C-alpha cells in the first residue's frame with residue numbers, strides 16, 4: 001500500500017492525538033504533558049527512545065533492517081501565550097495558552113510517521129531520528145537538543161534533515177511549499193537605551209532630551225535599511241516597543257526602545273550587528289547624549305540545501321502528483337530554530353497549507369492569531385510526506 005494511503009488509514013488516530021495536544025497546550029522548553037502524550041503514542045513501536053535533560057524533548061531512533069545512512073525528521077511541540085478564540089470543539093482548556101502556530105499538528109504527524117516507518121522497519125536501509133522538540137517559539141529548543149546530542153542519536157550524523165510547518169493562511173490546504181537557499185529570515189533583537197538629562201519641558205535647552213534623539217534613531221534605522229543594504233539582499237527593522245517619560249511637562253532622563261532585525265544572509269546579518277549600534281551611538285553623540293544599543297543574535301537564517309530542496313520537491317510530486325507543491329518565489333521574513341539544525345546538516349524546511357478547505361487562504365487568519373484554524377485535513381498528507389522523505393532519501397543512500 002502506498003505510504004499516502006497508509007497515512008490516510010491512520011488519520012483518525014493522528015487527529016485524536018493532535019486534538020489531545022491542542023486541548024492542553026504548553027509553552028517553552030518544559031512540556032511534560034505533551035511529552036507524555038508523545039511517549040504514549042510511540043509506546044510499543046520498535047524505537048530507541050530517549051528524553052531530554054534540560055528540556056522535555058523526545059528523541060526516537062528507528063534502525064532499519066538493512067544498512068544505510070541516517071535521516072532526521074523534526075516536529076516542534078510548543079504553544080504560544082495566546083488566548084484561543086476559535087470555538088473549536090478541541091480548543092485549548094488552558095487560559096492564555098494556544099497552539100496558534102500549529103505545532104500540535106507537527107507533533108501528531110511526526111508520531112504518525114514514526115508508526116508508518118516502524119511498520120516498514122525490516123526493509124528500511126539505514127536509520128531515522130524522530131526529533132520531537134520543545135521551545136521553538138523563542139526558546140531555541142533545537143539548539144538545546146543539538147547540545148544534548150540529537151544529531152548523534154543514531155551513532156552517526158544524519159545525511160539529511162527535514163522539517164515541516166503548517167500554515168493557517170496563504171497556502172491552500174494540502175499544498176506544499178519550499179525553495180532552495182534562504183527559506184526564512186534570521187531574527188535578532190536590538191535593545192536601545194538613550195540616556196539624557198531630565199528637566200522642565202519648558203526649557204529643553206537646559207536639559208538633554210532623550211526622546212527627540214530616540215525618535216531620530218527610529219527613523220534613521222529605516223534610512224539605514226534603504227541606504228546600506230542591497231535591495232536584492234533585503235533586511236527588515238521594526239521598532240515594536242518605545243517607552244519614555246511620564247507626563248507632558250517633564251523631560252525624562254531616559255528613553256528605551258526594542259526592535260526586531262530580520263535578514264536573509266550571513267553578510268547582511270553581520271552588517272546589521274555592526275552598523276546598528278554605530279548609528280545609534282553616533283546619533284546620541286550628535287545630540288550630546290549617550291546611548292547603548294545591544295544587538296542580540298536570535299535565530300539564524302533558515303537555509304535549505306539546494307539539492308535537498310530539489311529532492312523534497314521531487315518527493316512531493318512523486319508522492320502526491322502534480323499541482324501539490326510550489327517552489328516559493330521569496331523567503332519568509334519569519335524565523336525558525338530549525339535553522340540551527342540546517343547549519344549542521346543539509347536539509348529542507350517545507351510548508352504545508354492547513355487552512356480549512358473551502359476558505360480563502362489569502363483571507364484566513366495568520367499563524368499566531370487567536371482565531372487561526374489548522375484543519376485536520378492536512379494531517380495525513382503531512383504524515384505521509386515525513387515518511388516519504390525518510391524512505392526515499394535513505395533509498396538514495
Ligand SMILES: [Zn+2]
Pocket residue numbers: 101137367368
Ligand atoms: Zn510560530
Ligand SMILES: [Zn+2]
Pocket residue numbers: 101102103136165
Ligand atoms: Zn511555528
